[in-house]
Amino acid sequence: MKYLQEYPKSLEGSKSLLAKYLSKEVFEELKDKVTSNGFTLTQVINSGVQNPDSGIGAYVGDEESYEVFASLFDPIIEEYHGFKKEDKHKSNLNSNDLNAPNPDPTGEYILSTRIRVGRNVKNIPLGPAINDEQRDAIEKEVSEVLSSFENNLGGKYYPLNNMSEENTKSLIQDHFLFKAGDRFLETAGLNRNWPNGRGIFHNNEKTFLVWINEEDELRIISMQQGGNIKEVFVRLVTAINTLSQKFEFAYNDHLGYITSCPTNLGTAMRASVHIKLPNLGDKMDEFKIIADKYHVQIRGVHGEHSQSEGGIYDISNKRRLGVSEVECVQDMYDGVVALIKREKELSKI
Template identity: 70%
Template sequence: MNYPNLPKDCTSMLCRYLTKELFEELKDKTTANGFKLEQAINSGIENIDSGIGVYAGDEESYTLFAPLFDPIIEEYHGFTPTDKHQSNLNPDDLNAPNPDPDGKFILSTRIRVGRNVANMPLGSAVSTEQRDHIESTIIEGLNSLDGELEGNYYPLLGMSREVQENLIKEHFLFKEGDRFLASAGLNRDWPEGRGIYHNIDKTFLVWVNEEDQLRIISMQKGGDIKEVFARLVSAIKIIETKVPFSYSEHLGYLTSCPTNLGTAMRASVHIALPNLSKDMDAFKTITDKHHLQIRGIHGEHSQSEGGVYDISNRRRLGITEVRAVQDMVDGVVDLIEAEKAL
């Protein structure tokens, strides 16, 4: 492979950090799983509008291609190559009385984490056999869930139209088609080896072999954020007894995309702020203070509907899970106060 012809107006982190010299230094290196620089950067080359443009293929990618990954991680997370990540999944350490007990502002709460299986390549480098093995290992872990977490696993392969339509209607089902993931090699063999699990009450959900090998999600209507976090932690601990997760002392929980490292957590609420959203400067002053991200209700790059926004933590690496959720809680309290004042 030759140095890619990157356009002058490309603003992705890949375009900023992949110099010709760095490309020459890294282009012939290969991880033990056979993952090369060419695969790590393919998504950013094929999708020039990427924000980041690189994906890891395994744990070794983060060390072998460190001259490319480290500056991206440092810019995105403010986290240096000598820093160490700390984890804290204790719900008792979270100070989160319901910020909206009357249900006037918060429509729903959702907290999710990404996880990958220890001693296995990540999705970009995994073989068909490995992906199938990962799926069966995860199903074994999910089968050990009981009580409110007990539910059913639905493989995507051979899924009936009726089940599909129900899951899409519930906003549960993930789909093929994301061009960034496709270029990273994350959509290979679709839909084999992939599926979705949810409990009976539909307050707990696991995606298997989408961008990461597990996306573990806890959610419910309203603003009881602590209850949602506690359910998530309970499930993580049970699944981990059967499925060891890929974790590094430096980078925390390892994920395909360097933006999701560390806690690999996104804690969010859908919240109605019809008055505050008329003054986006005031809105952003509050979210910036608490390290929060504003999205439309259908996720990244989507618009708000009826003054309802998706508000989530921006920081993931170098802070604990409790801190990430606390950022969101404290910001939501301030947003509701500002909305009430208007």
């Protein structure tokens, strides 16, 4: 990749946060800077330069990138998260602090619950900058630890490289198999040497899953059918704590858990439910007012940029940085309770 020496013309007219905050002055200030892992401004902005329709458009290759390129990332983070450079993140994984009795014990509304976090190993470059040997080492070490898990976390690891047709079909059927990233991740450098060094672990009950070297080095996921949100959270915390005994994850007091995409900083958590809300779906203005009040996002059944099918929506926490993990899940829970209450009222009209 050549070093950009002139301000990229493709950003003119782009609505991305990269285009908003990479002024020509900031570009001149940062264009020759480089992190100790060799990550440059050209690499930071390549995804947004190649894809002017990006929402953010900037990725980092290591924790140091957030300091070296701070004059770009500080305003992006402040706008996206409402989080200033002097603010401190807070973490709380104590499930006793979560007040979340099942909001739908009869199973009338919530189809499934899923909570995931991203994690990256301290002092190892992130996905856009990691080399093949480092990626392979992460896969080997993490998969070995996961394969030693027991009881309700015990299961099997499936490397993506040379995966059998039988395992491929099974993982697709369970919606577990991840593919090479889209054009945004491709141009961020996250698809290099695909599919080597990548894989999937899931427990025997198929309620706990770890993706190795997808967008983050680890995506740790807990999920199950129905609306027992606290049970899903407890399982996730158990897995995180067990992995934390073997690996030190990249974390700092300002940005929380370090991720290659600035939208995932802080808790790096997404807590979500698939929920049936056909009446609210017909009153989208009201739907959005409730969602905004409880800091939750509305997505289609297949995630971002997808449509609802059969009145089913994906509802997740919006805040990630500056709030704790417990607060993220509590946001989602409180929002879901309010949405179900209103859906019941509308069904009687």
